[in-house]
Amino acid sequence: MNESMLRAAFEPARTLEPTAAELARALRPRRRRRWPVFLGVAAAIAVTGTAATAVEPFRGALESLLSSDAGRPAPDAPDWLREKGTRVLAENDGAKLFVRREGDIVHVSLDSSFGQSGPVEDWAKQLGDRRLIVLGPSAPRANDTQRPLFGLTARGITRVELTYARGSSTFTSSATGGFALIVDLRRALGELIGYDAAGAVIERKDMRPVDLRICREVRGCPPGKLAPERDG
Structure with a gap:
């Protein structure tokens, strides 16, 4: 070629x-x-x-x-947004919600299970939009039939109630800035309600879709004896 x-x-x-x-x-x-x-x-x-x-x-x-003052949260925000250092924001039967400030950063810890951090202004904004905030649960206790549930409350809410589909409710003795509830996992959840000092309802949250159970022996929580009691 x-x-x-x-x-x-x-x-x-x-x-x-x-x-x-x-x-x-x-x-x-x-x-x-x-x-x-x-x-x-x-x-x-x-x-x-x-x-x-x-x-x-x-x-x-x-x-x-x-803020009403520079660098301070709005007047209806709880006191813990203004204070510095570590403190127990809410406690119930040994379950504790911890709060710690480092400058403009606030750290929140649910017992020793979970924590989250953010700027003061972000927490204040979140509370400004919602009066009652569910943070989440910590580890189960009492043979997996109880579990602490934690949250934050805006100024004005002094008591929090958790209702169930059946039976009596679970209350906090006080809820100044936050709450800790011991949830009965054997019953289906109803509503989370925040009250002021006069007993008036400030905010309600539908908790019916929430399932806090942990079924260790099976994958997921199937119907039957492991399921919480519901109406009907």
């Missing part, structure tokens, strides 16, 4: 060879793409050299919305 025939055979492949300009672009160091940082309330600030100066006015505006 002569040279002209070889050139004709391999001509289609030559069109795939990169040009000098394409090689230069491929070898050029790539710039890292800088993604914008979203700061809630649909506000977005690009990560540039001037981003830090843009954050301060935004933070100041947010604090003024949430």
